[in-house]
Amino acid sequence: MPLSYMTDHRSVRKIVEAGIGVNHTTVWRWRHRFLKAAAQDNTATLSGVIEADETFFVRSCKGHRGWVKGRPPEPRAARPRAWGTTKRGLSDEQVPVLTALDNAGGVYEAILPSLTAIETTLDGRIAPGSVVCSDGTAAYVKAAVKAGAEHRRVVVPTTTPVTVKVAPLPTKRRQKGRLGLGRVNAHHGQIKALVNGRCRGVATRYLGNYLGWHRAMLHEGFTGKALLDRALA
Template identity: 40%
Template sequence: MDTVAFTNWLTGIALLDALQRDRVVRELAAVDVIAGSDSALDDPTPARTVPNTIDATPDADLLSKIGRFRIASFGCPHCGRGAVRPWGKAGGKPRYRCTVCRKTFNPLTGTPLAGLHHPDRWRDQAQALIAGETVAHAAKRCKVAYTTAFRWRHRFLSALTLDQPQHLSGIVEADETFILESFKGKRSDLPRASRTRGGTATKRGLSAEQIPVIVARDRTGATIDAVLPRLDAASISAVLGRVITRQAELCCDGGKAITAFARRARVTFHVLPAPGGPKPEAPDLHINNVNAYHGRLKEWLARFHGVATKNLPSYLSWRRTIEVLSNASTPDAWIMGAAGLGPYQQRSL
């Protein structure tokens, strides 16, 4: 930028409101972190350097990338402002300092990975998620105790439960499926006799033992899913009401709950009660994709011999992330997702 343009830019700063000025500071901070320079923010306090005492994995490049993305997206984890500068290293991780609240933090502060030990084995844990391994196999791969592997699994999946697309557009397919209720891991106060290795329902067909799960997908593959407290229009609206706009065309099987939702939301919908057989005059209108997703989900869940209902949202996010990452499913991508930067979050940056 030449001198005249820079002078004009400085003059325009006076016209910015508080939110606009904060955004400018945030953008400058992001550039400053990328360049590793202290010149973008005017803070007379010199940056300190802490000796790197741990040769930790994930490596510094990945952690710096996580830090850069989180600062650009969320700002300081303590106050949310974007006035952040590099602040040396500690424990093998880059550190940053907010010039507003003056607190320091690292790329993992405020994430489910904060304080998690043995970072040199995180890539092994991520590889276990990619492969869809059981807790026993993950523990063996990571060389940790069974209970540690279980805890790591849910720490890695915690942030991914929030990683969903903001909107579904075009032709959207939505349908519910049912997962057998499970109290796996619960040792006492069971409302019924325990089952062995997943087991089967005591009643045929749909009953209170079956937990409804709604899945919606558009033709780009963007997927939203959720466990429903009950199968009714209000529950579906709570999940899909914010993401399916009136411009979308909803394809469903004609269930009372989903059609009631579509009417309330004033969304154009098409009832297709026979999956696999779209009408010749409208071959694009079908629910084949969402039903195929149901099949892949249940086949994948079978390896776990029953999933505790309280943990079902985590397993839905696990499968959803496998699908959206596809060929880009690498350990580093999963570590970023565990740090709150899942594939859908990264697309919004």
């Protein structure tokens, strides 16, 4: 499989159609050998100004043949990918992904068993003296205090007041140095575009591989050969 195809998130089908003489199964298997190695690369310790937040992906058994063979992987009927969840709001049908990144370009991501694991997941990942920005969830505050860091709560409005909709206020220039969650939210938008858009959904068991792929792509001068070298290291 030409390694250059790993730099533009080309689908397995597109790679096979390129006429490289390798079948679908082989391309898929080799891709995940590379991505499994990338999934293990996370920034060990974040420092400086750190933004932390979580996002959610629908729990997926994409590609599983259990329903056909009478051994479903989950106690539910098979459903089309576009259906999403059957329950409103947060539930066990969604998988939380924690992202923490600092202003030096360090990124740490983890797929959580539940939101109660935020504090333990960040244990040892935050350098003393750092400033942790979050939405104020207690787990982030505890993680920052435990690490000897400062915590800043960033209030993000979820609704627009009716008065603002009727008479919009003039746009104000963002104050230089003001803390927020813009970078981590943008990062979540990028991984959602990759997983849900470019890849049209991935099985939850392989979600970590694709998150690692995206982190690898963030490195300056990234090439497909870098993934190969990491896999063979």
